[in-house]
Amino acid sequence: MHSFGYRANALLTFSLTILALMCAMASLSDNLNSPSPTASVKVLNINRFQKKSTGDDEVGITLDISADLQSLFTWNTKQVFVFLAAEYSTPKNILNQVSLWDGIIPAQDGAKFSIKTKNKYRFIDQGSNLRGRDFNLTLHWHVMPKTGKMFADKLVLPGFRLPEFFPDSDPSSSHQFFVSFQLYPSNPCSSSSPKNQFVLAWFHQNSIAHHSPILELKSKPLFHLLIIANRSY
Amino acid sequence: MGFIGDSIGSLKSINVRQALEQAITLGMIVSSALILWKFLMCVTGSESPVVVVLSESMEPAFQRGDILFLRMGEDPIRAGEIVVFNIDRREIPIVHRVIKVHQRNDTSDIDILTKGDNNPTNDRGLYAPGQQWLQRRHIMGRAVGFLPYVGYITIVMTEKPIIKYVLIGALGFLALTSKD
Numbered sequence: 001m002h003s004f005g006y007r008a009n010a011l012l013t014f015s016l017t018i019l020a021l022m023c024a025m026a027s028l029s030d031n032l033n034s035p036s037p038t039a040s041v042k043v044l045n046i047n048r049f050q051k052k053s054t055g056d057d058e059v060g061i062t063l064d065i066s067a068d069l070q071s072l073f074t075w076n077t078k079q080v081f082v083f084l085a086a087e088y089s090t091p092k093n094i095l096n097q098v099s100l101w102d103g104i105i106p107a108q109d110g111a112k113f114s115i116k117t118k119n120k121y122r123f124i125d126q127g128s129n130l131r132g133r134d135f136n137l138t139l140h141w142h143v144m145p146k147t148g149k150m151f152a153d154k155l156v157l158p159g160f161r162l163p164e165f166f167p168d169s170d171p172s173s174s175h176q177f178f179v180s181f182q183l184y185p186s187n188p189c190s191s192s193s194p195k196n197q198f199v200l201a202w203f204h205q206n207s208i209a210h211h212s213p214i215l216e217l218k219s220k221p222l223f224h225l226l227i228i229a230n231r232s233y
Numbered sequence: 234m235g236f237i238g239d240s241i242g243s244l245k246s247i248n249v250r251q252a253l254e255q256a257i258t259l260g261m262i263v264s265s266a267l268i269l270w271k272f273l274m275c276v277t278g279s280e281s282p283v284v285v286v287l288s289e290s291m292e293p294a295f296q297r298g299d300i301l302f303l304r305m306g307e308d309p310i311r312a313g314e315i316v317v318f319n320i321d322r323r324e325i326p327i328v329h330r331v332i333k334v335h336q337r338n339d340t341s342d343i344d345i346l347t348k349g350d351n352n353p354t355n356d357r358g359l360y361a362p363g364q365q366w367l368q369r370r371h372i373m374g375r376a377v378g379f380l381p382y383v384g385y386i387t388i389v390m391t392e393k394p395i396i397k398y399v400l401i402g403a404l405g406f407l408a409l410t411s412k413d
Contacts, residue, residue, distance in 0.1 A: 003239070005407060023380065079293060081330075081350065085312050092338060097312035099332040104350065106293065121355075126335045126344065140313045144294045149378050152313060 026076045027148020033074045039067035039139045039155050041084060044116065049130070049166035057130035059123050059162060063101060065139070066114035072143055072151075073108040080105040081142040086123060087156075088135035098123055100137075132164040240410045255409055278305035279374030284317055285384030286328060290349030291315070298385030301328060303374030309336060310345060310369070315376040318347065321361050326373055329356055335366075343369055 047060040065084060072080050083102035089095055100119040105111050123130075136158045143151040273282040282303050286295040294315075295301070303317055310316060312334050319326045332355065333346035344366035348355040357365060390397040 027378075081294065081313075083313060083332075089338075093335050094338045095334065095336040097334040099312055102332075104293065121332060142313055142315075145379060147380055150315075150376065154313075 023147045027145060030074055030076050030143075030145060030148065030151065033071075035069075035071040035153075037067065037069045037071060037141070037153075037155065039065070039069075039157070041065050041137045041139065041157050043137075043160060046163060046166065047118065051128065052124065055128055057125045057128045059130055060119060061100070061123065062116065062118050063137075064114075064116050065101065067139060068112045069105065069141060070108050070111040072141060073111060076145045076148065078106075078144045078146045080111065081144065083140050085138050085140060086135050086160075087138050088133055090125070090127060090129040090133070092127055092129075096126065097138075098125075130162050131166075133162045135160050135162065240406070259408055277303060277374065279303040279317075281317075281326075281373060284326065284328065284374075285387050287325065287388065288327075288349075290352050291328060291330070292351045294350055295328065295379070296381070298382055298388050300380040300384040301376045302378035302380070304377045305372075305374050309341075310334065310343060310372060310375065316345075316347065317373045317376070318367055318371045319373055320359065320364075320371065323361075327356070327359065328376065341369075345372070 042064040044062040044064050047062060049060075050058045052058055063084065067082070069080055069082060081102065081104055083099050086098045086100055087096065099121050100123055101117055102120065103113075105113075125133075136156050137160055138154050138156045140154040141152065145151075270282075274280065276282075284301050284303060286297055286299045286301060289297060301315075301317070310331060312331050314331050315328060316331055317326050317328050327347075329347040329349045329352075331345055332348045333344075335344040337343070345368070346355055346357070346366060360367070390400070
């Protein structure tokens with residue numbers, strides 16, 4: 001009845017019960033906290049637009065994120081994981097969630113922040129739907145407790161829109177670019193120049209409308225070579 | 234003589250009736266553990282309701298040896314959730330966070346991309362060759378609760394099997410020699 005084994009067993013059981021009870025109480029006490037976080041996000045710039053070789057659209061953006069998540073912290077909080085996701089729907093997908101930026105806040109001191117950042121994760125659509133697309137930016141947070149139940153919530157910031165046209169990548173040039181080589185007789189105005197010498201003029205066209213010769217020569221080209229190349233990403 | 238002498242003495246005094254009683258007690262313990270496990274499976278809807286974290290890929294949120302409680306639920310999976318998924322032909326399930334979700338319009342198909350908080354890149358390198366997305370069928374559950382350190386004993390036991398056998402032996406010995 002009062003053997004060593006019996007006493008050790010009783011002690012172990014009792015201490016484990018108390019520990020479990022304390023963990024449960026710590027987790028339950030999280031429910032008493034009613035947080036009131038605030039956040040605001042601005043899109044500062046659309047940096048680039050690409051069509052990947054798979055046909056998927058990709059954009060790069062610069063974000064200004066400021067938030068105050070201090071009220072999420074309780075004594076049972078180990079860390080808060082916060083991330084910003086672009087959320088939008090397309091004809092094919094009822095919901096697309098693309099995480100653009102995330103951060104881990106280990107303590108309450110760091111829970112009030114304001115940063116300007118480029119998207120940390122690539123903003124790639126499943127398909128080609130990003131031109132003129134309306135989207136929400138949603139700030140999500142996941143509260144990781146020291147022990148017990150995990151909490152999550154979010155703040156939806158609606159009313160963002162990607163532009164229809166991107167200055168850097170007009171539809172006619174985003175896939176292809178043109179290089180044309182033209183061969184001219186060397187300096188046709190001067191009779192002193194040796195014959196059989198030619199000048200290679202090089203033209204680079206981002207689109208057909210903008211014809212920008214490197215050399216301006218006023219004679220007819222002897223030879224013309226146009227290269228149309230796909231821009232590789 | 235003390236504790237050891239008593240134990241040997243009680244081993245000697247075992248008769249058939251007592252041995253049967255011991256066996257039944259042992260069977261009750263094993264089957265009640267099994268009942269509890271199956272009950273948890275039913276309640277949570279997840280095929281493994283409790284998992285032990287084995288890697289450092291989710292630090293500082295989860296460390297090696299922490300225990301996670303999983304739930305499946307009917308709700309669609311959303312970005313930010315921590316899910317446990319199984320890759321085809323990979324034995325050990327992985328606990329990582331969802332960073333991308335694409336949910337179809339017509340069907341309920343869903344494409345999911347995950348990443349470990351502590352990893353520099355997403356998980357496409359961990360998926361099967363050529364696999365770009367996880368589907369619903371890969372997901373075993375999502376983490377809803379957390380208990381630190383408790384699972385460390387299982388890691389010790391898997392890495393040093395001798396400890397497992399010593400522990401099982403000692404428990405069996407105690408079960409056989411206990412008088413009440």
